[in-house]
Amino acid sequence: xxxxLGEEHEQIRQAARQFAERELAPRxxxxxxxxxxxxxxxxxxxxxxxxxxxxxxxFGGGGMDMLSHTVAEEEIARCCAATAVIMSVxxxxxxxxxxxxxxxxxxxxxxxxxxxxxxxxxxxxxxPEAGSDAGAITTTAVREGAEYVLNGRKTFISNAGVAHxxxxxxxxxxxxxxxxITAFLVEKGQPGFSFGKPEDKxxxxxxxxxxxxxxxxxxxxxxxxxxxxxGFKIAxxxxxxxxxxxxxxxxxIAQAALDASVNYAKQRxxxxxxxxxxxxxQWMIAEMAVDIEAARLLVYRAAELAGQPxxxxxxxxxxxxxxxxxxxxxxxxxxxxxxxxxxMREYKVERLMRDAKITEIYEGTSEIMKLIIAQSLLR
Ligand code: CAA
Numbered sequence: 001x002x003x004x005l006g007e008e009h010e011q012i013r014q015a016a017r018q019f020a021e022r023e024l025a026p027r028x029x030x031x032x033x034x035x036x037x038x039x040x041x042x043x044x045x046x047x048x049x050x051x052x053x054x055x056x057x058x059f060g061g062g063g064m065d066m067l068s069h070t071v072a073e074e075e076i077a078r079c080c081a082a083t084a085v086i087m088s089v090x091x092x093x094x095x096x097x098x099x100x101x102x103x104x105x106x107x108x109x110x111x112x113x114x115x116x117x118x119x120x121x122x123x124x125x126x127x128p129e130a131g132s133d134a135g136a137i138t139t140t141a142v143r144e145g146a147e148y149v150l151n152g153r154k155t156f157i158s159n160a161g162v163a164h165x166x167x168x169x170x171x172x173x174x175x176x177x178x179x180x181i182t183a184f185l186v187e188k189g190q191p192g193f194s195f196g197k198p199e200d201k202x203x204x205x206x207x208x209x210x211x212x213x214x215x216x217x218x219x220x221x222x223x224x225x226x227x228x229x230x231g232f233k234i235a236x237x238x239x240x241x242x243x244x245x246x247x248x249x250x251x252x253i254a255q256a257a258l259d260a261s262v263n264y265a266k267q268r269x270x271x272x273x274x275x276x277x278x279x280x281x282q283w284m285i286a287e288m289a290v291d292i293e294a295a296r297l298l299v300y301r302a303a304e305l306a307g308q309p310x311x312x313x314x315x316x317x318x319x320x321x322x323x324x325x326x327x328x329x330x331x332x333x334x335x336x337x338x339x340x341x342x343x344m345r346e347y348k349v350e351r352l353m354r355d356a357k358i359t360e361i362y363e364g365t366s367e368i369m370k371l372i373i374a375q376s377l378l379r
Pocket of ligand 1 (some may be wrong): 064157
């Protein structure tokens with residue numbers, strides 16, 4: 001059973017699959033082992049129009065909808081999950097948020113740079129003491145005339161150091177809680193703006209993750225996103241759609257695990273016949289396939305809802321929760337299908353297992369997804 005994509009979306013899938021298999025898959029193991037940022041992959045994403053594919057054509061983007069982005073993200077993650085998150089953060093958390101909340105010439109200038117992929121974007125909400133409790137951030141923004149002065153530290157920021165533009169959330173009044181938070185655009189190279197050392201991660205090792213250090217960074221009023229006090233809602237809106245991107249990434253990782261398991265099971269001979277003939281293996285493969293198709297239905301439905309009016313946070317949370325759980329559960333199973341070989345670096349399933357874990361954590365943990373779903377039902 002396959003989700004029936006329309007002709008246009010099916011073409012995007014085919015193109016993304018060919019692109020990812022040809023350009024990204026051959027280097028995925030090397031990117032993982034070295035942990036180096038895959039600048040060449042980013043250049044290819046740029047060249048083939050994947051950076052900014054969801055941003056309007058008037059700014060140089062691809063003008064495509066969220067379902068198009070989702071199928072492309074899934075196919076890219078199927079071959080290289082690290083490259084997929086670079087794209088998702090750039091296109092959704094950063095690009096879409098600037099599109100919705102920046103103003104005037106700043107909006108136009110930044111969108112032109114990110115819609116064409118000329119410059120990368122990143123999104124900074126998390127702090128050492130404010131992860132799931134995002135409203136507890138302590139980075140401050142103090143207004144001084146037509147500028148704001150930012151001080152604080154952001155942590156676990158994807159694309160840190162390699163991006164040029166950063167959305168930074170800061171509190172202007174902690175006593176107001178989430179309503180005291182404002183979002184700003186900060187540019188690499190601004191005085192007082194620096195980066196911590198890149199994190200040495202379990203998975204998605206090619207994607208860069210580091211702290212942002214803000215020491216008296218001055219931001220012009222024109223670079224504020226939305227109004228003062230709207231930063232939390234802007235960030236939550238960004239994460240709503242960002243979670244569809246991570247769900248698609250998880251789906252791609254899970255599909256890669258299934259594909260590898262099917263291939264391996266047909267080739268690996270034990271007890272005089274391919275292990276694919278053994279019921280123990282068949283059941284594992286069947287269970288993987290069912291969950292992956294179910295995840296795909298949820299993720300594509302979430303992508304369709306993203307283009308419809310109203311708030312659909314709980315559906316985005318359901319898609320991310322189910323797809324990431326599926327990815328984790330079935331990449332472990334894929335290692336089991338591969339036996340001892342699955343435990344070795346040379347076989348990609350151990351990388352898939354390590355890559356899958358982060359999808360249950362970033363852009364909102366599975367526990368926070370459950371909280372969002374429950375709150376919407378119990379309101
Ligand atoms: N869209 C619009 N508004 C929203 C919203 C959404 N999705 N979610 C909440 N809001 C609004 C609420 O309506 C409320 O507004 P009112 O007071 O006017 O009604 C306001 O925001 C505060 O909402 P809550 O009271 O629900 O806020 P909370 O403090 O209880 O937090 C939460 C809710 C869901 C737990 C939220 O803090 C959350 O999502 N936490 C997880 C954070 C997260 O995902 N972090 C990942 C960061 S990115 C990353 O991982 C790294 C990277 O680089 C990729």
